[in-house]
Amino acid sequence: xxxxxxxxxxxxxxxxxxxxxxxAAQLAGIDVPTFxxxxxLFGAGACRICVVEVENARNLPASCVTPIWEGMxxxxxxxxxxxxxxxxxxxxxxxxxxDCLTCEKSGECKLQDYCYKYGVTESDFVGDxxxxxxxxxxxxxxxxxxxxxxxxxxxxVCHEINGxxxxxxxxxxxASTISPAFGEPVENSxxxxxxxxxxxxxxxxxxPKLSKFKGRAWEIxxxxxxxxxxxxxxxxxLHVKGxxxxxxxxxxxxxxxxxxxCVKGHYGWDFIHxxxxxTKPLIKKDGKFEEASWEEALSLVADKFKAAGAxxxxxxxxxxxxxxxxYLFQKLLRVMGSNSVDHCARL
Numbered sequence: 385x386x387x388x389x390x391x392x393x394x395x396x397x398x399x400x401x402x403x404x405x406x407x408a409a410q411l412a413g414i415d416v417p418t419f420x421x422x423x424x425l426f427g428a429g430a431c432r433i434c435v436v437e438v439e440n441a442r443n444l445p446a447s448c449v450t451p452i453w454e455g456m457x458x459x460x461x462x463x464x465x466x467x468x469x470x471x472x473x474x475x476x477x478x479x480x481x482x483d484c485l486t487c488e489k490s491g492e493c494k495l496q497d498y499c500y501k502y503g504v505t506e507s508d509f510v511g512d513x514x515x516x517x518x519x520x521x522x523x524x525x526x527x528x529x530x531x532x533x534x535x536x537x538x539x540x541v542c543h544e545i546n547g548x549x550x551x552x553x554x555x556x557x558x559a560s561t562i563s564p565a566f567g568e569p570v571e572n573s574x575x576x577x578x579x580x581x582x583x584x585x586x587x588x589x590x591x592p593k594l595s596k597f598k599g600r601a602w603e604i605x606x607x608x609x610x611x612x613x614x615x616x617x618x619x620x621x622l623h624v625k626g627x628x629x630x631x632x633x634x635x636x637x638x639x640x641x642x643x644x645x646c647v648k649g650h651y652g653w654d655f656i657h658x659x660x661x662x663t664k665p666l667i668k669k670d671g672k673f674e675e676a677s678w679e680e681a682l683s684l685v686a687d688k689f690k691a692a693g694a695x696x697x698x699x700x701x702x703x704x705x706x707x708x709x710x711y712l713f714q715k716l717l718r719v720m721g722s723n724s725v726d727h728c729a730r731l
Contacts, residue, residue, distance in 0.1 A: 390456040405436055405447035405458055416460050417469065417498050419586050420535040421448040424642070425544055431535050433472050433498065437462040444468055470502050476533050478507035479514055480587075487531075489588035491601030495533060516561065522571045524651050525582050525592050529561050532589040538562060538581035545644055550575035579650035583633045583643075594654055595623065595631035608635050611649040612704040616640055620649050629656050694721025701727045 386401040392409055399408040404427065409416050419431035429449035436447045439457035444465060447458075459465065476495060484490050499505070519527035536553070539562060543549050550573040554563040564573035582590040606621040619638025623631035632653045636643035655661070665681035666673040676684075689697065699717040701710045714725045 388452050388454050388456075390452050390454075390458060392458045393460055399452060401452075403452055405438075405445070405450050405452055405456075406434055408452050409436075409447065409458075409460060414460060416447055417494070417501075418448060419494060419533060420537055422537055422540075422584060425537065425540045428536055428540065431472075431533070433469055435465060435468050436460045437465050466502065469498070470504055473499050473502060473504040474507045475509060477504065478509040478511065479530075480533070481528075481530050487588040488591040488596060489585075489601075493588060494586040512558065514558075514561075519569065520593070521569045522575075522577065523593065524577045524647065525579065525590055526596075527570065528589050528591075529563075531587050532562055533587055534560060534562070535586060536562075537584045537586065538590060541580045541584050542575075546576065546578055546580060548574045548576050548578075551581070577647040577651070578645060579647065580634065580644060583650075592631060592651065594651060598628075598630035599623070599625035604630070606633075608637075611645065613646075613648040613652060615703045618645055618649055620645060622653065629653055689720065697722040698724035699726070701725070703728060 387398050388401045388403070390397050390399065390405075390408055392405075392412055392414055395412055395414070397408055397412045399411055403411070406416055406418070406421060416436065417433045419433050420428045421434060427449040429446035432446055434447045435444035437444055437459045438450075439459075447460070473495070477499065480495065484493070484496055487493065490496065514530055516529040519529070534553075539552055542551055550570065551562050551564055554561050554567070564570055564575070579592065582592055603625050604623045605625070607624050609620060609622055611618040611620045617638075618641035619635035621633050621635045622629050623633070632645075632650055634641060634643040634645040634649070664675045665678060667676040667681060667684060668674075697717065697720055699713060699722065701713050705713070710727065717723075717725050
């Protein structure tokens with residue numbers, strides 16, 4: 385690849401031709417604020433928080449969509465840049481609820497972080513404020529469009545990654561919002577509730593219901609594991625507070641899914657701490673299940689197997705098991721004389 389030499393904040397940087405200013409800055413370990421940017425999405429340059437100053441340029445270009453060229457001199461924190469970012473943040477705050485004390489996104493909200501970084505405590509702009517009703521009709525996540533900053537990341541991930549195309553920009557000007565077609569509830573749209581929009585939202589506009597009030601960002605420990613629901617092998621992060629799982633999200637290092645998940649992987653973790661889970665074997669006696677010891681239960685199973693014989697045995701394995709467990713399962717059935725072994729690819 386052709387190399388390009390640029391200077392960022394006085395630091396010489398060698399990057400590949402075709403890279404954007406933002407990518408070159410990240411390569412050099414220089415942080416540039418972003419709202420709408422994500423490496424897996426097509427560059428939009430919509431939010432303008434990533435603007436930088438380029439020597440001899442007429443304006444402040446968005447670094448996430450501006451390619452580098454040989455000899456480019458860039459300043460990511462000049463006075464012009466800082467003032468532009470402050471004005472941008474002030475405009476966003478003019479129409480954004482300041483309920484950070486109880487917002488689920490507190491601690492990982494980019495708007496909160498950047499306002500703190502640049503000392504923007506309130507808005508300089510006074511006027512009408514949007515008043516959208518809280519959307520909580522679906523069982524998986526809440527949509528508070530009063531907190532939406534119109535970065536468009538949820539729209540892009542829904543169209544470009546998932547392919548559902550359930551939401552898009554609606555209306556114009558002050559009335560602009562993100563919505564399913566014709567303002568219908570999300571559950572009446574093509575949404576498959578994968579939850580990727582909630583993961584990618586940089587503010588508190590989209591939040592999972594199951595995790596509400598169960599832990600702040602700084603209290604959560606993310607533990608990488610494999611989703612148990614099918615044989616794809618998607619890597620997910622379980623959000624753990626203390627000894628309790630309080631959420632889940634896609635892990636971007638997963639080779640099978642690269643951070644993308646379905647509704648089961650994202651929201652199907654609540655069975656872990658369910659009080660309905662069995663803790664002891666149950667045997668039906670006189671039409672009712674009663675608790676039994678493991679010895680009694682295993683003896684009953686062995687007797688039933690013997691009575692059924694090889695012709696009366698069949699086995700159905702589970703995608704929740706490991707390959708090794710499934711191998712042993714089918715081996716056991718065949719040793720017992722049965723070839724009737726099947727497997728569910730999905731649950």
